[in-house]
Each structure stands twice: as C-alpha cells, then as structure tokens.
Amino acid sequence: MNTYLEEGIKAQRHRGAKGFRILFLLLSLSLFLTGCRRTPLSNVPGRVFTDALERRVTLPDHPERIVSLAPATTEVLYALNLGERIVGVTDYCNYPLQAAGVTRVGGYTNPNLERLCSLKPDLVLAMHGISKSVVGQIERAGLTVVTLHPTDLEGLYNMIKDIGYITGNKVEAVTLCLSLQKRRQAVSDMVAEASHPSVFYVIWDEPLFTAGSGTFINDIIIAAGGCNIAAGMKGYAQFSREQLLAKDPDIILYSDKIKLWEKLKRDRVWCRLKAVRSGCIYPLNEDKISRPGPRLLDSLEEVASLIHPDRDRKAR
Amino acid sequence: MRFSYRTFIFILLIALAAAIVMAVLLGAVRISPSDILHILSGRAGNSGNAAIVWGLRMPRIVLALLVGASLGAAGMVLQAVFRNPLADPYIVGISSGASLGAALILVLGLSGPVLGLDPLPLAAFIGALGAAWTVYMLSCKDGRISIYTLLLAGVAVSALISALTSFIMIMGRRDLQAIFFWIMGGFYSANWKQVLLIAPYVVAGIVLIWSYCRDLNVMLMGDEEAQHLGLDVEKTKRILLAVTSLLTAAAVSVSGIIGFVGLIVPHAARLLIGPDHRRLLWGSLLLGALVMIISDILARTLLAPSEVPVGLITAMLGAPFFIYLLYRRGR
Numbered sequence: 001m002n003t004y005l006e007e008g009i010k011a012q013r014h015r016g017a018k019g020f021r022i023l024f025l026l027l028s029l030s031l032f033l034t035g036c037r038r039t040p041l042s043n044v045p046g047r048v049f050t051d052a053l054e055r056r057v058t059l060p061d062h063p064e065r066i067v068s069l070a071p072a073t074t075e076v077l078y079a080l081n082l083g084e085r086i087v088g089v090t091d092y093c094n095y096p097l098q099a100a101g102v103t104r105v106g107g108y109t110n111p112n113l114e115r116l117c118s119l120k121p122d123l124v125l126a127m128h129g130i131s132k133s134v135v136g137q138i139e140r141a142g143l144t145v146v147t148l149h150p151t152d153l154e155g156l157y158n159m160i161k162d163i164g165y166i167t168g169n170k171v172e173a174v175t176l177c178l179s180l181q182k183r184r185q186a187v188s189d190m191v192a193e194a195s196h197p198s199v200f201y202v203i204w205d206e207p208l209f210t211a212g213s214g215t216f217i218n219d220i221i222i223a224a225g226g227c228n229i230a231a232g233m234k235g236y237a238q239f240s241r242e243q244l245l246a247k248d249p250d251i252i253l254y255s256d257k258i259k260l261w262e263k264l265k266r267d268r269v270w271c272r273l274k275a276v277r278s279g280c281i282y283p284l285n286e287d288k289i290s291r292p293g294p295r296l297l298d299s300l301e302e303v304a305s306l307i308h309p310d311r312d313r314k315a316r
Numbered sequence: 317m318r319f320s321y322r323t324f325i326f327i328l329l330i331a332l333a334a335a336i337v338m339a340v341l342l343g344a345v346r347i348s349p350s351d352i353l354h355i356l357s358g359r360a361g362n363s364g365n366a367a368i369v370w371g372l373r374m375p376r377i378v379l380a381l382l383v384g385a386s387l388g389a390a391g392m393v394l395q396a397v398f399r400n401p402l403a404d405p406y407i408v409g410i411s412s413g414a415s416l417g418a419a420l421i422l423v424l425g426l427s428g429p430v431l432g433l434d435p436l437p438l439a440a441f442i443g444a445l446g447a448a449w450t451v452y453m454l455s456c457k458d459g460r461i462s463i464y465t466l467l468l469a470g471v472a473v474s475a476l477i478s479a480l481t482s483f484i485m486i487m488g489r490r491d492l493q494a495i496f497f498w499i500m501g502g503f504y505s506a507n508w509k510q511v512l513l514i515a516p517y518v519v520a521g522i523v524l525i526w527s528y529c530r531d532l533n534v535m536l537m538g539d540e541e542a543q544h545l546g547l548d549v550e551k552t553k554r555i556l557l558a559v560t561s562l563l564t565a566a567a568v569s570v571s572g573i574i575g576f577v578g579l580i581v582p583h584a585a586r587l588l589i590g591p592d593h594r595r596l597l598w599g600s601l602l603l604g605a606l607v608m609i610i611s612d613i614l615a616r617t618l619l620a621p622s623e624v625p626v627g628l629i630t631a632m633l634g635a636p637f638f639i640y641l642l643y644r645r646g647r
Contacts, residue, residue, distance in 0.1 A: 107489075204493065204494060205505075206436075206494065206497075206504060206505045207497055207502065207504035207505070207623065208504070209493075233621070233622070237622055238621075238622040238623055239621050239622070240343070240344035240345075240616065240620060240621040240622070240623060241372055241504075241505075242343050242344040242345040242368050242372055242373075242621075243344045243345055243620075243621040245345070245364055245367050245368050245371075245372070246344075246345040246364060246365075246368065248364060257490065259425070266429070267507070268371060268507075269367060269371040269372060269507065272364070272367045272371070
C-alpha cells in the first residue's frame with residue numbers, strides 16, 4: 001500500500017495515543033534543544049520562498065546538506081543530480097538505489113528529530129502531509145524546512161522547478177521538466193481522439209481499496225486516455241465489490257504489492273468481470289504511480305500502452 | 317417489558333425475515349425488487365446483477381446470520397458459566413489471538429491456499445484457539461478451573477498478545493491498513509466458501525449448547541449447589557468453554573473482531589424473555605443474527621460505495637439500546 005495511505009491510517013489509529021505522543025515529542029524536543037547547537041542565522045539577505053504551508057522561508061544560498069523527508073522529493077533530487085548533497089532520507093525512500101546508502105531519519109510524518117538534527121542539514125525538504133507541529137519543531141531546532149505540495153501533473157512540474165530554485169539548480173530543473181512535458185505530450189498525441197475504456201485501480205483487495213479523484217493514480221489514468229470508474233470518489237477510498245461488478249471495467253490495474261492474480265483465479269465473483277475474462281488485468285509498480293516524482297511519466301507511458309495497445313504499436 | 321416467550325420468538329422471526337429481505341434489496345448498487353425476484357427464482361441467468369445478488373449479497377447475509385447467532389449464543393453461555401454480566405465471547409483471549417494470527421498472515425503476505433483453505437481465516441482460527449487454550453491451561457489447577465483465575469488470565473494473555481500484534485503492525489507498516497480493517501471486523505469479502513467453512517461449527521456448537529441448557533440453569537445457582545444437585549460442574553464447564561471457544565473462533569476467523577454483540581444480545585434477550593436458558597438460547601441466537609444483519613445493512617449502505625466496519629455499527633447501535641434497556645429495568 002502506498003505511503004500516503006498508510007501514514008494516514010496510522011495517524012488515525014494512533015489518535016488515541018495522542019497524549020502519550022505529545023509527551024514523547026516534548027521529551028524529544030527538550031532532548032534535542034539541549035543536544036543541538038543552533039546554527040546562527042546568516043546576515044546575508046537570503047532568497048525567500050513561500051511554501052505549501054504558506055510559510056515564508058529564507059533559503060540558504062547554496063544548500064549543501066539536504067534532508068529529504070519524502071520519497072518523491074528524494075527521487076526529484078536524484079533526478080536533478082543532487083544525490084551527493086543528500087545527507088538524510090526517510091525509511092520509505094527506496095529509489096534510486098543510491099538512496100539506500102543514505103542515513104534514514106524515520107517516517108515522513110514523524111521523522112526522528114534527534115537523528116534529523118544530528119545530520120546538521122542546511123535544508124529539509126518535506127511534502128504535504130507532514131503536520132504543522134512537526135514542521136514547527138524542525139524549525140525551532142534551527143533548521144530550514146520547506147514543504148511542497150504537488151496535486152496533479154502540472155503540480156509535479158512546478159515542484160521540480162521549485163526544488164531547482166531552492167537548491168540553486170534552476171537550469172537542470174527546467175531541462176528535466178521540458179523532457180517530462182515532452183513525454184506527456186507524446187502520450188497525449190497517442191491517445192488523442194481514442195475511445196476511453198473504463199479503468200479500475202486496485203490498491204488493496206480485502207477490503208477493496210481504490211484511488212479516486214485528487215490522486216496521481218486517477219490523473220495518470222485520465223491522462224493515459226482512460227476513464228477511472230472510481231473518479232466520483234475522493235482520494236484513496238474503499239470501493240464496494242457490488243459497484244465493481246455493476247460498473248464492470250474494461251481494464252483492471254493493480255498494485256504490484258498485492259497478489260491479485262492468485263486470488264482471482266480462485267474467486268468466482270471476480271471471474272465474472274469483463275477485464276478478468278479478457279485478461280485485461282495488469283500489475284503496476286505502485287511507488288512509481290503514487291509518488292509525485294519524475295517516474296510518474298514512466299507510469300503514464302506504461303498505463304497508456306496498456307489502455308491503448310493498438311495505438312502504442314502504431315506510435316512505435 | 318417482558319413478552320411471552322412465544323410472542324417474542326414470533327416477533328424476532330418476523331423481524332429477521334424482514335431484515336433479510338431488506339439486506340437482499342439494499343446495497344451499493346440499486347437493483348429493483350422485481351429484478352431481484354427474477355434473480356432469486358433463477359430465471360435471470362448469468363447477468364451481472366445475478367452475480368451481485370448470489371455471489372455477494374446472499375453469502376454476506378448468511379455469514380452475518382451465522383456469526384451473529386454464534387456470538388449471541390457464546391456470550392449467553394459464558395455469562396452463565398462465569399456468572400458475570402461482563403463476560404463476552406472474547407473473554408478468554410479469542411479476539412487477541414485471532415488478531416495476532418491474521419496480522420501475521422497479512423504481514424507475511426501469504427495468499428496461496430494452505431490445505432485447500434485460505435490462510436487468513438485459518439491463522440485467525442488457530443490463533444483464537446491457541447489463546448483460549450493458553451488461558452484455559454493457566455487457570456486449570458488439579459483438574460479444576462478457577463473462574464476467577466480464568467478471568468484474570470484472559471485479561472493478561474489478551475494484553476500480551478495485543479502488544480505482540482501492535483508490534484507486528486509497527487514492523488509491517490505497509491500492511492497496517494489491512495490489519496486495521498481486519499481487526500475492526502466486517503464481511504467485506506464474504507463468500508460461500510466461508511459460509512461452508514463455519515457452518516459445521518455453528519450448527520454443532522448450537523446443538524451442543526442446546527443440550528446443556530438445563531445444566532446452565534442449574535449452574536446459575538452456584539458451583540456448590542449445582543454439584544449437590546448431581547451436576548459434574550467441572551466437566552460441564554470444560555465442555556462449554558471448549559464449545560464456545562470453537563464457536564467464537566469460527567465466527568471471528570471469517571468476520572474479524574465484531575464487538576458488543578456477544579455482550580449485549582444475551583443481556584437484551586434475558587431482559588426481554590427471562591433467564592431460563594432453554595428459551596434464552598433461541599432468543600440470543602435470533603437476536604444476534606438480527607442485530608448482525610441490520611448492522612451489516614447499515615455498514616454497506618451508509619457510506620456507499622465505501623463501507624463502514626461492522627464493529628463500529630454494532631457498538632453504536634448496541635450501546636444505546638443496552639443503556640435504554642437498563643434504564644427501563646431500573647425504573
């Protein structure tokens with residue numbers, strides 16, 4: 001299951017333990033306040049960036065020690081050839097392979113503040129989903145933290161450009177965006193005026209979870225010339241099996257993190273679905289399709305060729 | 317508010333029939349009553365709606381009925397054996413044991429069949445019985461079960477196993493959500509296989525409990541009195557604990573942890589038709605099934621096409637109703 005979803009559920013589950021958590025956070029706060037030296041604010045009038053939480057952040061001139069608090073920002077940093085400058089990543093950062101060698105600082109909604117502080121980063125990149133209080137704590141530790149929040153494919157380009165600006169690598173960022181936009185355009189041309197087969201994406205099968213509007217998965221399906229049957233729902237949502245049978249999608253895509261095929265073979269109800277009978281059911285790398293990183297375009301191309309195999313062949 | 321036994325059973329049967337009809341009619345997909353009649357009479361062939369009614373709704377209703385009846389009956393027996401109004405089917409650690417089994421399977425990602433069975437219900441069943449057996453062994457001394465020790469051992473073992481489950485959930489963050497939903501209970505993936513899997517346990521369990529209803533009445537007077545009246549109290553206790561453990565484990569293995577039904581249904585039935593177990597059993601069975609089917613209708617339809625975990629509904633329906641009954645009795 002993807003990280004956004006599971007962090008959300010975890011937050012929900014742990015709401016009961018909030019008191020304990022606050023106590024723990026206070027404790028760790030006091031620990032690192034005493035253990036960490038505050039970096040003095042530079043006198044140089046710095047560049048200012050307004051982030052996703054509407055905070056005006058003064059940026060360091062040339063960030064050299066970057067902590068990435070989201071898998072997506074990690075992927076963007078590496079794509080911009082900034083891997084050398086990354087000193088910390090989250091437990092979820094599994095791409096590219098080099099990220100595995102970087103110090104881990106915990107989950108992205110609950111990074112370990114002591115560990116984060118000990119890395120002495122001059123820039124912390126976080127994504128929407130991290131709470132204001134955690135951002136505040138990182139800030140109070142004297143670190144510069146910026147939050148980003150891409151919501152769709154356009155937002156992805158903007159995020160890449162923002163990261164380019166923040167890290168002082170504008171040119172690389174613009175070049176990367178241009179190549180991504182070009183690939184996006186190629187897909188749009190390929191599926192233009194094609195039919196819109198109905199598509200269903202399975203995140204989890206028991207209970208059945210899918211991606212509705214406002215998710216990158218939904219955007220990809222639409223951009224690839226498909227019609228998401230769960231587009232009427234918001235975000236990651238549970239979907240009833242009745243609805244699935246009634247809507248009977250042409251194509252089923254599922255997360256490679258579940259073994260849907262093994263279950264399908266033994267399930268009489270699933271076997272009735274058009275997509276299952278015709279074999280139009282494909283696994284997708286869920287990290288690729290749910291993270292707002294450059295690999296979204298890989299997913300877009302893959303989904304487009306799955307939805308429109310005939311046009312894909314023509315295009316090649 | 318005490319009805320005559322016959323009237324009560326009659327009302328329950330009518331209500332149950334009505335609930336089943338509603339459960340067939342209602343769902344995330346709207347199917348007209350005439351279509352449903354068509355499908356149920358087998359004339360609709362292999363249409364998509366037939367798959368929804370026969371493949372999804374019907375097994376779900378039957379499963380809810382079996383699980384509700386099982387929890388109701390098990391709760392009734394345990395409240396009598398423990399002579400404790402707070403006893404419920406999960407008191408001997410069954411819920412925590414089942415959760416541990418389920419969590420392990422979900423984290424390990426096993427999905428292939430084991431001995432021809434789905435590994436998830438199988439592991440939950442084994443976990444439930446393992447926990448119940450541990451609690452039972454801890455409280456068994458010189459061939460006698462101390463009810464007092466059993467209650468405390470149940471709490472202790474449950475706490476220990478729950479901690480293990482939480483640990484597994486933290487380690488297997490990716491599967492957190494699946495475990496979370498399993499623990500909250502529900503009939504999301506009900507199918508006929510599950511029905512066939514638990515039906516033998518439910519039927520055998522209920523028949524056995526029925527044959528012990530007279531003894532349960534005697535046991536209500538206290539162990540010593542029951543012994544004087546010629547009842548082998550220890551043996552009866554052992555058998556009844558084993559039967560209810562099997563019954564509950566079977567129910568939990570296909571539905572997850574659905575709380576409140578096993579606690580409230582026997583009390584409600586007792587308040588409505590009195591404490592004679594020969595009558596109370598049927599009251600608890602029917603009321604349990606009724607509550608479960610109604611809860612599942614709400615679970616399926618309240619947020620359609622999403623679902624609410626049934627455990628939430630049973631608690632939200634059950635608790636206020638229970639308070640109302642207590643209030644009525646108190647006056």
